[in-house]
Amino acid sequence: MSVVLETRGLTRRFGGLVAVNDVSFSLQKGELLALIGPNGAGKSTCFNMLMGQLKPTRGTVHLMGDEITGLTPRQIWRRGVGRTFQITGTYASMTVIENVQMALLSHHGQVFNILRYAHKMHRERAMALLEMVGMQAQAERHCAVLAYGDLKRLELAIALAHDPTLLLMDEPTAGMAPRERIALMKLTADIVRDQGVSVLFTEHDMDVVFAHAHRIMVLNRGELIADGNAEAIRNDPRVQEVYLGGGTLFNAQDEGEHA
Incomplete structure (x- = not known):
């Protein structure tokens, strides 16, 4: 597999x-990689450096072999990096499909010169993206009346409108009910498998992480203390100490229930 994202001494x-x-790590094509850690571990800071909101004090970020350290968020987005946020940012006064159409217009560089006709453009592609995330039946509803879980799925469709190579998801299931969390991450895992998109996500729900992540990294006080598959992370004494003071992080029986 090819390396999509790589950090060196971030x-x-x-x-x-x-x-x-x-912090140094790499993310492979078609990999679903979780970045976990307690509050204050540095996860959001790390994400903000990857997407250009913050400049590293030291270290570099590479996308598909090219250094992107210091580029603006828009420049990084244009290179094929999408992002979802802890708090959704859809246009409440617009319909579901209009939100996706706006993302497609931006992707094609058409936002500023055809707004009079925007509602007619890219509808077929927008509907295909909504179908991908299970929102096609709600295409004409206004975002202001959507349930929170539906807004999260819409946000995923908006992020995918850019045809990203890499998707950064900062606590994608925050604020969702347990069943909705599992459903959203299963949907994400299916997209990774079917579309070949690489995903790096942060998450506090260990059920979600162990059920779906191909690989897990653990940050604590800004340092990467573990990197491996679910079994390795579950049994790592440093990780157990960080999360539960030496207790078992997640057992095999529970994993089977959530797989």
């Missing part, structure tokens, strides 16, 4: 505080 300081310290 570090970010805020004055005397080291939020992320010498």
Whole structure:
């Protein structure tokens, strides 16, 4: 498999505080990689450096072999990196399909010159994306009346409108009911498998992580302390100490229930 994303010695300081310290990892094509850790571990800071919201104090970020360190979020987005956020950012006054159409218009560089005709454009592709995330039946509903779980699925469709090579998902299931969390990450795993998109996501729900991630990385106090498959992470004493003070992080019986 080819390497889609690679960081080398990624570090970010805020004055005397080291939020992320010498983090190096790679993400393969078609891989679903989880980045976990307790609150304050540095996950969001790491994400913000990958997407250009923050510049690293030291270290580099590479996308498909090219260095993207220091590029703006829009420049990185144009290179094929999508992102979803902890808090959804859809247009509440627009319908579901109009939100996806706006993303497609942006992807094609058409936002500023054809707004009068925007509602007629890219409808077929927008509907295909909504079908992919199970939202086609709600295409004409306004986002203001959607349930939170549906907004999260719509946000995923919007991110996919750019045909990304890499998708960064910052706590994609935050605020969702347990059943909705499992459903959204199963949907994401299916997209990874079917579309070949690489996904890096942060998550606090260990059921979601162990049920769907191909590989798991653990951050603690800004440092990468573990990187491996579910079994390796589950049995790593450093990870157990971080999460449960030495207890078992997740057992095999529970994993079978959520697979």
